Amino acid sequence: MTLRIALVGAGAMGTIMARDVYPALVEQVTVAAVVDRDRHRRAELADGLGARAYGSLAQALAAEHLDGVDVRLPHAAHADVAVEALDAGLHVLVEKPLALTAEDCRRAASAADRAGRVVAIAENYPHLRAVRAARAAIDDGAVGEVLALRSTRAYTLGDEWARPWRLGGEAASGLLWDQGTHHTSMLRVLGGEIVAVAAHRAGGAAGVETVTLDVRFASGLLGSSLYCWGTPARAVETEGLVLGTRAQLDIDVAYERPDGVARLVDGTGSRTICAAESYYDSHRWIVADWADAIATDRPPLVGLAAATADVRVVLAARESLARGGAEVPLGPPT
Numbered sequence: 634m635t636l637r638i639a640l641v642g643a644g645a646m647g648t649i650m651a652r653d654v655y656p657a658l659v660e661q662v663t664v665a666a667v668v669d670r671d672r673h674r675r676a677e678l679a680d681g682l683g684a685r686a687y688g689s690l691a692q693a694l695a696a697e698h699l700d701g702v703d704v705r706l707p708h709a710a711h712a713d714v715a716v717e718a719l720d721a722g723l724h725v726l727v728e729k730p731l732a733l734t735a736e737d738c739r740r741a742a743s744a745a746d747r748a749g750r751v752v753a754i755a756e757n758y759p760h761l762r763a764v765r766a767a768r769a770a771i772d773d774g775a776v777g778e779v780l781a782l783r784s785t786r787a788y789t790l791g792d793e794w795a796r797p798w799r800l801g802g803e804a805a806s807g808l809l810w811d812q813g814t815h816h817t818s819m820l821r822v823l824g825g826e827i828v829a830v831a832a833h834r835a836g837g838a839a840g841v842e843t844v845t846l847d848v849r850f851a852s853g854l855l856g857s858s859l860y861c862w863g864t865p866a867r868a869v870e871t872e873g874l875v876l877g878t879r880a881q882l883d884i885d886v887a888y889e890r891p892d893g894v895a896r897l898v899d900g901t902g903s904r905t906i907c908a909a910e911s912y913y914d915s916h917r918w919i920v921a922d923w924a925d926a927i928a929t930d931r932p933p934l935v936g937l938a939a940a941t942a943d944v945r946v947v948l949a950a951r952e953s954l955a956r957g958g959a960e961v962p963l964g965p966p967t
């Protein structure tokens with residue numbers, strides 16, 4: 634049985650889902666409705682998918698028989714639309730970040746409990762083969778004792794990504810909200826829970842911004858993340874680095890071609906430890922994981938608890954920025 638869903642958000646990300654992802658998953662998912670405020674965008678994607686177009690989720694809910702909702706909206710709308718879908722009894726896949734406040738994370742979790750439906754968050758890095766292989770290499774002892782972690786995400790926003798809501802001026806905009814949960818999710822897969830963060834930021838013109846995070850893990854391990862908007866993107870970038878006593882791990886992420894891998898590097902050389910992939914493959918794997926989690930009644934790879942932990946790190950980083958870079962403890966989850 635295929636899952637009948639509404640794709641909510643027909644912008645840049647919704648277009649990738651409609652054009653590249655859902656056509657490859659027709660055995661598992663049927664997109665019955667496309668929802669967007671923008672009449673032209675929703676009509677174009679709905680036509681391509683053979684779906685019907687609606688101006689709001691409420692209209693789609695009233696007219697269609699749906700099992701789930703895929704939310705690809707600007708950050709500020711995620712929590713409300715996810716809760717609206719859960720309250721209608723539907724499964725939810727929602728873009729990162731899950732929400733912009735701890736209270737909204739809790740609201741989504743309560744709605745999921747009431748509905749008894751599967752909520753997956755479209756957080757790509759835990760799905761990447763390279764990240765999973767790196768975690769397995771750490772577990773196997775190939776790295777020795779892990780001493781430190783580092784991540785780097787540096788690129789320039791292309792035209793369709795440089796929307797006003799993303800660039801700045803709104804509480805939910807900027808580099809930290811846009812990319813912070815992404816690399817936090819990777820660091821948490823590799824290093825475990827993060828218990829404190831200190832953040833710094835430098836910004837120039839719209840879309841030119843640098844943010845650094847120093848993170849402390851529950852294990853005592855230290856890590857750092859460097860985010861930069863405004864520099865040319867590399868076709869393949871070493872976004873993750875694990876430093877261990879026996880070896881190091883490079884996590885190379887590729888956006889143009891399928892040549893992202895994880896490499897184990899020691900005194901004798903470098904060895905690739907996973908099949909090559911493109912970052913864009915992970916959009917498909919996320920939906921396939923969500924659909925399989927629903928079909929087999931198991932948790933998705935990235936669910937509410939993990940996404941809430943990622944949001945809490947970003948919230949603590951924002952507090953650190955407001956406090957001049959002071960280290961901010963996350964405190965126990967509430």
Ligand SMILES: NC(=O)c1ccc[n+]([C@@H]2O[C@H](COP(=O)([O-])OP(=O)(O)OC[C@H]3O[C@@H](n4cnc5c(N)ncnc54)[C@H](O)[C@@H]3O)[C@@H](O)[C@H]2O)c1
Binds near residue numbers: 642729756811
């Ligand atoms: N995982 C990734 O790699 C990745 C990459 C890019 C974007 N994203 C995420 O995807 C989401 C969408 O980003 P985007 O770049 O597609 O944005 P976008 O601005 O291109 O598209 C958003 C769309 O939502 C519509 N919209 C806004 N509010 C609405 C509402 N309340 N009801 C109906 N329609 C509404 C807008 O008309 C627009 O078409 C964001 O959460 C972003 O972080 C994720």
